[in-house]
Amino acid sequence: MKFIVTMALGLVCLSTHAQGIDSLENKMMDPVAMHADFTYLKLLLQETHPGLYRYTPKEAMLFKMDSCELLLDKQMPFYEFYKIIAALIADIHCAHTSSLPLKNIEGYFNGNMKTLPFFLFPLQDKEYVLFNCTEDWSILPGFELLSINGQSIDNIKKTISRFYWSDGFIKTADNVAFKGQLFDILYYAVIGRPDHFQLIFKSLKGDTVSYNATAETFGNYSRNISRNKVNKQMTEWYNKKKATHPWRLSFLKDIPATAVLRFDSFGGEGANTEDEARKVFGTFIDKSLSEIEKERCSNLVIDVRSNSGGWDNQGVELFTYLMKSDSAIKYYRRKYAITENSAFLKFSDLSAENLKKVKDEITAESDGTFTLKEDKNPILQLQIPKTNRFKGQVYVLLDGATFSTAAEFTAVAHYNQLGVFVGKESAGAYEGGNGGNFIHIELPNSKIAVSTPLIYYQMNVGDTKQKGRGTIPDYTIPVTLEDLMTHTDPQLEFVKKLIRGNKESSHSRF
Numbered sequence: 001m002k003f004i005v006t007m008a009l010g011l012v013c014l015s016t017h018a019q020g021i022d023s024l025e026n027k028m029m030d031p032v033a034m035h036a037d038f039t040y041l042k043l044l045l046q047e048t049h050p051g052l053y054r055y056t057p058k059e060a061m062l063f064k065m066d067s068c069e070l071l072l073d074k075q076m077p078f079y080e081f082y083k084i085i086a087a088l089i090a091d092i093h094c095a096h097t098s099s100l101p102l103k104n105i106e107g108y109f110n111g112n113m114k115t116l117p118f119f120l121f122p123l124q125d126k127e128y129v130l131f132n133c134t135e136d137w138s139i140l141p142g143f144e145l146l147s148i149n150g151q152s153i154d155n156i157k158k159t160i161s162r163f164y165w166s167d168g169f170i171k172t173a174d175n176v177a178f179k180g181q182l183f184d185i186l187y188y189a190v191i192g193r194p195d196h197f198q199l200i201f202k203s204l205k206g207d208t209v210s211y212n213a214t215a216e217t218f219g220n221y222s223r224n225i226s227r228n229k230v231n232k233q234m235t236e237w238y239n240k241k242k243a244t245h246p247w248r249l250s251f252l253k254d255i256p257a258t259a260v261l262r263f264d265s266f267g268g269e270g271a272n273t274e275d276e277a278r279k280v281f282g283t284f285i286d287k288s289l290s291e292i293e294k295e296r297c298s299n300l301v302i303d304v305r306s307n308s309g310g311w312d313n314q315g316v317e318l319f320t321y322l323m324k325s326d327s328a329i330k331y332y333r334r335k336y337a338i339t340e341n342s343a344f345l346k347f348s349d350l351s352a353e354n355l356k357k358v359k360d361e362i363t364a365e366s367d368g369t370f371t372l373k374e375d376k377n378p379i380l381q382l383q384i385p386k387t388n389r390f391k392g393q394v395y396v397l398l399d400g401a402t403f404s405t406a407a408e409f410t411a412v413a414h415y416n417q418l419g420v421f422v423g424k425e426s427a428g429a430y431e432g433g434n435g436g437n438f439i440h441i442e443l444p445n446s447k448i449a450v451s452t453p454l455i456y457y458q459m460n461v462g463d464t465k466q467k468g469r470g471t472i473p474d475y476t477i478p479v480t481l482e483d484l485m486t487h488t489d490p491q492l493e494f495v496k497k498l499i500r501g502n503k504e505s506s507h508s509r510f
Contacts, residue, residue, distance in 0.1 A: 022112045024101060025193060027078040033445035034072040034081055040443055041085065041450060045092075048345075050338045050369075050456035051434035055093040055168055055468050064091055078446065083190055085448055086163040093468065095167040095403060095427060096435045096453040101189055103442055103449040106181070110219035115184040116197055117213050117221040120145060122178035124478055127153050129201070130180075130238060131231045133221035139211055141234045142485050144202040148187075149194060156191060163190045166427065167407075168468025172400030173427035181218060237487045245269070247281075249288040251295060255496050258299040259292045263318075266310025266405045277311035285321050289388055298392040299499050301492070305397050305423060309404025312436075316379045318409055322394055322418045323385035331383050331412050333458040335372040335436065337362065348439045348454060372455070393502065394419030395495045398473060403427040404435060408459060410471040415461040420498060422477055423491045426470035432457035 042065055045052050053061055068084050082101050089099040102108060109115075118139070119131035127145045145153055157178055164186065166173040177186055194215060201209040225231055225239065246264035268284070271277035292300065302318070316331050323329065339345070340358055350358070361377070362370040374380040396419050398410050407428020414421055414430075436455030443450065466472075475498075477491045 024078045028075050029078055029081045029446060030075050031072055037443035037445050038069055038072060044344055044452060047342045048339050048439060048454060049452050050336065051094050052092060056091055064088060079189060081446060082448055083163060090163055090165055093168050094434050095165055096433060098165045098451050100449045102447055105185065109185055111217055113188050114215035114217055115188050117216045119180050120183055122175045123481055123484060127178060128481060130234055131225045132228050133224045134213060135224055135228065137230050139201060140230050142204050142481060146200040146202055149198050159191060160186045167429040167433050170425060170427060170470045172425045175400050184218060247284050249291060255499055257297045258499060259297045260301040260303060261288060262303045263307050265307055266314035271311060274313055278313045278317060281314040281317050289390060300390050300392060301395045301397060301495055303397040304402050304406040304410065305399040306401040307406035309406055312405055313379050315405040315409035316383060319412055320383050321386050321389045323389055324418060326385060328382035328384045329416065330460040332380050333460040335380065336369045336456050337454050338369055340370050344439050347441050348437055350437050396421045397423050397491055398426050398471060399424045400427050407470060411459050411461050414471045421473040422475045422495050423473050424476060425472050428470055429468055430461060430471055431464045432459040
C-alpha cells in the first residue's frame with residue numbers, strides 16, 4: 001500500500017500561473033455551514049482514523065472537539081475557520097493527517113496568494129535566506145531573518161507549529177514547515193496576508209538590516225530566483241533538476257571500499273502495484289550489490305535523508321538485504337483498521353476491486369479493530385534475510401524529513417542494530433505511524449481539504465522508551481550556515497571520519 005505524499009514541497013516550484021485574487025480572503029463562513037462541516041469532519045475522524053487517540057487520549061480529544069464547536073456560534077472569516085480545523089488536525093499528532101485551505105493548493109497558491117518574496121531555509125532553530133526572490137540585490141543568501149512586521153521569527157514559528165501536522169512529539173519534522181513554499185503557505189493561512197512586509201535581517205557580517213518588501217505571488221517571484229544575480233551560486237547548488245531515478249549507487253572517491261546507496265523515495269518507474277514495487281526494487285538492489293562486490297566494498301552508506309516514503313515493501317526489502325542474522329525477523333508487529341464498511345471509504349484511494357476484497361483481508365478483533373491478515377500481506381510475515389545481502393559495515397544517514405516508509409525502515413534497522421546511524425531524528429515515529437491507504441475529502445461548505453489514513457502501523461521494535469519520537473541517530477550532526485554556504489555535507493563527512501577511524505583502529509589491532 002502506498003503512502004500519502006506529505007506537504008513537504010521541494011526547494012522551488014518554477015511553474016507559473018495567471019495571477020488572480022484570493023477569493024478565500026473575503027469569504028465569510030456562517031455558523032450553520034461551519035457546524036455542518038465540523039460535524040462531517042468529526043464523523044470522518046471518529047469512524048475511520050485508527051490513530052485518533054494514539055497520542056491524545058480519547059477524553060482529551062473529545063474535549064478539544066467540543067471546545068472547537070463552541071467557537072462556531074457566529075460568522076467568521078474563512079481563514080479563521082481554517083485555523084480551527086487545522087489546530088484540531090494538528091492535535092492528532094499524525095503526519096499522515098493533514099488539512100489545507102483547499103484542494104490542489106500549490107497551483108492556487110502560486111497564482112493567487114501574495115506572500116513573502118524570499119525563499120527561506122531553516123537551520124539550528126533559525127531562518128536563513130536561500131534565495132532572494134526580489135529584483136533587489138541588497139539581501140544576500142545566508143542573511144538571517146529576525147522578524148516579519150514586528151513579530152519575531154521565533155514567535156512566528158511557534159504559531160506555525162501549532163497548526164502543522166507531524167508524528168507524535170517530533171520537533172525536527174517541523175523544519176519542513178519552515179522551508180520555502182510550505183512556510184509561505186502556512187504563514188499566509190495562519191499568520192497573516194499583508195500587502196507589504198517590514199523585514200529585519202542579520203547580515204553575514206552580523207549587521208542589522210531593515211528591508212521593505214511588497215507581497216508577491218509565488219509564481220511571479222519564483223522567476224527572480226534565476227534572474228537575481230545574488231542567487232547564482234545557490235541556484236547552481238540547490239536548484240537542480242530532479243534526478244531521473246529516485247535510487248542511485250555511487251562510490252566515494254576519497255574513501256576506499258565505500259559505496260553509497262541514495263534513496264530519494266521508495267517508488268520508482270514501473271512500481272504501480274505492490275508486486276511491481278518489490279520486483280523493480282529487488283532488481284536494482286541485486287544489481288547494485290553485484291557492483292559493490294565487484295568493487296570489494298566493505299562499507300555501505302544508506303542515505304534516506306529527505307526521503308518522504310513510498311511503497312512499504314521496498315523498505316522491508318531493503319531491510320532484508322542488510323540483515324545481520326540468518327534468523328527470520330518480523331518487520332511489522334501488526335497493522336489494523338477501525339472500520340470495514342464506512343461510507344467514507346468511497347473517498348479513499350482503494351480501488352473498487354480492493355474495496356470488494358477488504359473483508360477477506362482482515363480479521364475482526366474483540367476490541368472492535370480489524371487486523372490485516374498475515375497470509376494476505378507478505379510484509380507482515382517473518383522476513384528472511386537475502387542470501388546475497390551486504391555483510392560489511394553499514395552507515396545510515398537520516399534527518400527530520402526521513403518520513404513514512406523511510407522512517408519505518410530506520411526504526412527497524414536501528415532496533416536490530418544493522419549499522420551506525422548519523423544525522424538527525426527521523427520525522428516518523430519509532431513505534432510506527434498511521435498510513436497505508438487514505439481518504440481525501442473536501443468539507444462540504446468551506447471546501448477545506450482533509451486527508452486521513454486508514455491503517456494503524458505497529459513496528460516490531462519492542463517497547464519504546466520515548467513514545468512519539470523518531471529514530472534517534474547514534475551521532476546527531478547538525479547542518480550549519482557555513483555548511484549551507486559552502487555546499488558541504490557534514491553528515492556524510494562525519495561518516496567518512498568514522499570509516500577512516502575504523503580503518504586506523506583495525507590496522508592498529510594487527
